[in-house]
Amino acid sequence: MVQIDRQQKCCVLHDGSMLPYDYLIVGAGLQDDALHALRIRSWGVEHVTDGYRRVNGAMSAADPSIRDLLVEGGTLVKSLIWNPLSYAVVYGRSLHAYCVVQGLLLRKVPAKKIILVLPPRLQDASRQLPVDAFYEGDEVEKKIHHILDNMGLKVFQGYRLLGIQQCNRERLKSLIFEDHNYREPVAGEVAQGTEKDSKEPRTPREGTSQTPNGTMEDFGSSPAGLPQKILACRICITADSVN
Numbered sequence: 001m002v003q004i005d006r007q008q009k010c011c012v013l014h015d016g017s018m019l020p021y022d023y024l025i026v027g028a029g030l031q032d033d034a035l036h037a038l039r040i041r042s043w044g045v046e047h048v049t050d051g052y053r054r055v056n057g058a059m060s061a062a063d064p065s066i067r068d069l070l071v072e073g074g075t076l077v078k079s080l081i082w083n084p085l086s087y088a089v090v091y092g093r094s095l096h097a098y099c100v101v102q103g104l105l106l107r108k109v110p111a112k113k114i115i116l117v118l119p120p121r122l123q124d125a126s127r128q129l130p131v132d133a134f135y136e137g138d139e140v141e142k143k144i145h146h147i148l149d150n151m152g153l154k155v156f157q158g159y160r161l162l163g164i165q166q167c168n169r170e171r172l173k174s175l176i177f178e179d180h181n182y183r184e185p186v187a188g189e190v191a192q193g194t195e196k197d198s199k200e201p202r203t204p205r206e207g208t209s210q211t212p213n214g215t216m217e218d219f220g221s222s223p224a225g226l227p228q229k230i231l232a233c234r235i236c237i238t239a240d241s242v243n
Helices: 075-082 095-106 139-151 194-198
Strands: 003-005 010-012 018-020 058-060 088-091 114-118 154-157 159-166 172-179 217-221 227-232 235-238
Touching: 088 095, 095 114, 114 159, 139 154, 159 227, 172 235
Parallel strands: 058 235, 088 114, 088 235, 114 154
Antiparallel strands: 003 010, 010 018, 159 172, 172 227, 217 227
């Protein structure tokens, strides 16, 4: 279901067909909100609501067409395998995110071409239940991340998705994150690596079209005053209900 037509009392499905109802009970489980919050519809969803857009390469784990988009031997999967500049970013703390990682590995995508980005944990669960697959400090989570690290798969924790950049061919080029790991040094304290960091630019250098693949690069500050990072990738798959 991609839309609800309340006037006609119909549910619009992803293939364009309409399913009438007398009473509608929505119990669909995890509702991925990461792209929706950026007013972006998943790449495989044909119907685009006014004010929203689609980005080639940006998709949700809840996309009904994701199996077709990432079919083994398909264009996107081949690009991840053979193109040294193509990376896939999986964003989210839910169990769906780890399932997506497993799905990419089963499709022969090299682990070094996959990046798992975990958003900050939900601090206030009074209005929304967290979708985290693991509790903070969970030994199973530590073990899984240790295995992924040994495979060469990068895991970044504490980054909130802020925006998406496209190339001149309107394909996904990079993601912009807000770094929630940043901590202001207290009075008299010298932050570790300050001298090195002060020599590095906070914004992209003149003439650079993209950041080095697979690495988080400084990208100024967010409206909240936190450091921003930019991460180059060809595919982004979101699986998180909170952005």
